Amino acid sequence: MAFRSPSLAMLACRLALLGGIAVLLLAPWLFDSEGLAVLTQFLTLLVLALMWNLLAGYADIITVGQHAFVGIGAYAFYGFAALAGVNPYAAIPLAALVALVAAVPAMAIVFRLRAAYLAVGTWVVAQVFMLLAGKLPGFGFGSGVSLPIAVAQAFGTDPAGRYTTIYLLALGLAAVTLISTWLLLRSRIGIGLTAMRDNEEAAGALGVNIVRARILCFLWTAPFLGLAGAIITLQNLRISPPASFSIIDWTVFVIFNVVIGGIGTLEGPILGTALFFVLRAYFSDLGTWHLIILGVLSIVVILIEPRGLWGLLRRVLPGDLIPVSHRRAAAAGAVRAAPERFEPQPPA
Amino acid sequence: MADDFAPLLEIAGLSRHFGGLKVIHALDLAVARTEILGILGPNGAGKSTLFNLIAGVLAPSGGAIRYEGRDVTHLRAWDRCRAGIGRTYQIPKPFAHMSVFENVLVAAVHGGGAGIRQARLEAAGVLERTGLSAQHARPAGSLTLLDLKRLELARALAVKPRLLLLDEIAGGLTEAECGTLLDIIVQVHAGGTGIVWIEHVIQALRRACTRLAVLHGGAILADGLPDAVLADPRVKHVYLGT
Numbered sequence: 001m002a003f004r005s006p007s008l009a010m011l012a013c014r015l016a017l018l019g020g021i022a023v024l025l026l027a028p029w030l031f032d033s034e035g036l037a038v039l040t041q042f043l044t045l046l047v048l049a050l051m052w053n054l055l056a057g058y059a060d061i062i063t064v065g066q067h068a069f070v071g072i073g074a075y076a077f078y079g080f081a082a083l084a085g086v087n088p089y090a091a092i093p094l095a096a097l098v099a100l101v102a103a104v105p106a107m108a109i110v111f112r113l114r115a116a117y118l119a120v121g122t123w124v125v126a127q128v129f130m131l132l133a134g135k136l137p138g139f140g141f142g143s144g145v146s147l148p149i150a151v152a153q154a155f156g157t158d159p160a161g162r163y164t165t166i167y168l169l170a171l172g173l174a175a176v177t178l179i180s181t182w183l184l185l186r187s188r189i190g191i192g193l194t195a196m197r198d199n200e201e202a203a204g205a206l207g208v209n210i211v212r213a214r215i216l217c218f219l220w221t222a223p224f225l226g227l228a229g230a231i232i233t234l235q236n237l238r239i240s241p242p243a244s245f246s247i248i249d250w251t252v253f254v255i256f257n258v259v260i261g262g263i264g265t266l267e268g269p270i271l272g273t274a275l276f277f278v279l280r281a282y283f284s285d286l287g288t289w290h291l292i293i294l295g296v297l298s299i300v301v302i303l304i305e306p307r308g309l310w311g312l313l314r315r316v317l318p319g320d321l322i323p324v325s326h327r328r329a330a331a332a333g334a335v336r337a338a339p340e341r342f343e344p345q346p347p348a
Numbered sequence: 349m350a351d352d353f354a355p356l357l358e359i360a361g362l363s364r365h366f367g368g369l370k371v372i373h374a375l376d377l378a379v380a381r382t383e384i385l386g387i388l389g390p391n392g393a394g395k396s397t398l399f400n401l402i403a404g405v406l407a408p409s410g411g412a413i414r415y416e417g418r419d420v421t422h423l424r425a426w427d428r429c430r431a432g433i434g435r436t437y438q439i440p441k442p443f444a445h446m447s448v449f450e451n452v453l454v455a456a457v458h459g460g461g462a463g464i465r466q467a468r469l470e471a472a473g474v475l476e477r478t479g480l481s482a483q484h485a486r487p488a489g490s491l492t493l494l495d496l497k498r499l500e501l502a503r504a505l506a507v508k509p510r511l512l513l514l515d516e517i518a519g520g521l522t523e524a525e526c527g528t529l530l531d532i533i534v535q536v537h538a539g540g541t542g543i544v545w546i547e548h549v550i551q552a553l554r555r556a557c558t559r560l561a562v563l564h565g566g567a568i569l570a571d572g573l574p575d576a577v578l579a580d581p582r583v584k585h586v587y588l589g590t
């Protein structure tokens with residue numbers, strides 16, 4: 001490594017993160033519509049990666065059916081905005097609500113299963129939702145339907161303005177997802193989730209209510225996935241069962257990204273999704289090979305470091321880039337290097 | 349509050365079979381809050397399995413477990429922990445990627461039911477008490493086996509248990525370290541916690557325990573005052589091999 005010291009490496013990572021945030025904030029001025037469209041895809045895939053990571057990386061719910069909630073969000077958004085005539089902006093949070101409601105019966109089925117059966121169960125549930133979507137009157141059945149022009153124009157009358165609006169919505173969603181997930185992991189529930197990630201049995205024996213934590217995570221992810229589905233629909237301007245419920249786009253790629261970036265960390269999904277877009281920009285003409293390369297890459301990464309590329313980087317870095325961990329009170333004080341003698345006294 | 353001599357833990361007819369292997373079979377045992385009960389038994393006698401049953405990590409094949417007068421046989425592990433049953437693992441199960449401090453914090457927040465602020469103070473106190481303060485920022489996965497055992501004890505204490513289950517935490521300690529451990533155990537006990545302690549280090553058990561029980565053949569073979577149990581010919585036969 002070119003870095004002299006861990007803190008220098010940390011500084012480089014911080015700068016990369018801040019630079020990335022700055023680029024995202026200034027993107028409407030920096031990029032044309034095509035660039036904004038790619039960044040919108042990046043942000044929605046980032047949301048999906050953060051959610052899959054929360055389920056698989058912390059709550060041990062290895063789902064291969066998360067595309068279900070993306071599709072449900074897409075269809076709900078279409079239903080409210082195009083069919084029910086709801087204000088298109090209001091249709092977005094309603095899509096989140098529908099995804100949340102759909103998560104309840106899905107959970108009741110899936111949570112009866114464990115491990116490999118659970119994975120298969122999530123896939124079956126997702127297939128059922130997709131088949132149901134293809135039977136809905138008004139939604140174009142199996143071949144889908146385009147978004148009415150009036151709905152699209154609510155987000156900008158000219159294409160350039162629309163791309164900017166959709167991009168800003170995606171940016172807002174990604175920011176809310178990242179910050180709320182970070183707050184969740186910092187909370188007392190999050191301490192328990194992190195413990196579950198490292199050793200589920202010990203977490204349970206030390207008082208972490210594993211069932212409740214799992215339920216919370218499952219319900220937590222559904223609305224965010226639904227929101228991503230609404231934004232994806234806005235961007236594609238149409239819904240259809242195979243595209244809105246695409247297992248490859250909204251689940252398989254996402255799993256690769258999280259695994260390559262680093263499962264069970266907050267930084268991993270960000271790193272993995274960013275890498276995915278860099279690779280895609282250079283190897284976009286590879287077609288199916290793209291998928292195969294990512295699959296092989298994720299297996300290689302797992303064999304070298306189960307916690308992904310971020311796990312490799314973390315060996316050099318002195319701490320988390322996005323700090324989730326809790327430090328002892330004395331260590332958080334002003335003089336970190338000095339030997340710590342001060343011990344806080346509990347209030348009488 | 350129930351009186352001190354009423355059983356804190358009552359086990360009746362408890363069984364756990366693994367396939368055809370009857371590891372625990374029709375076991376009866378009662379422990380009062382005032383006791384430090386030492387458990388002896390040959391390797392593979394089922395001592396750790398008994399703890400897993402009491403802590404709710406394993407479901408029994410039969411029998412009942414009462415804790416503080418309440419039937420907890422079908423309670424999940426975390427609910428038993430919240431009710432005040434703290435345990436250590438013979439083979440440590442650290443949260444390897446969390447710091448030593450956070451490992452204890454998990455127990456203080458979830459098992460102990462404290463808010464994060466309060467739990468941070470408690471966790472720092474427990475680390476001090478168990479001699480882990482200097483290691484507080486290290487990832488638990490990087491500790492030595494001895495420190496991992498200290499961490500097991502620290503986490504169990506952070507739960508603020510009323511029943512503490514200790515599974516072989518004295519092995520490998522020096523004389524002085526063992527003395528420190530005994531001090532902690534006696535202190536916790538004086539604070540009103542009933543203790544069950546599985547240990548092969550007989551001298552340590554002898555110094556701390558108010559009572560000894562020997563587990564053999566899936567049930568309690570001998571039970572009573574430490575010296576009387578150690579002098580029991582049946583115990584000498586199965587355990588001490590004489």
Ligand SMILES: Nc1ncnc2c1ncn2[C@@H]1O[C@H](COP(=O)(O)OP(=O)(O)OP(=O)(O)O)[C@@H](O)[C@H]1O
Nearest residue numbers: 366369371389390391392393394395396397398438
């Ligand atoms: N989950 C399990 N599945 C199958 N067999 C098990 C399981 N847990 C324990 N056993 C078996 O039960 C028996 C008792 O094991 P246990 O760990 O309770 O013994 P122990 O008294 O704690 O022994 P030691 O002194 O070596 O710690 C052993 O034969 C072990 O192989």
Ligand SMILES: [Mg+2]
Nearest residue numbers: 395396397438
């Ligand atoms: Mg054992």
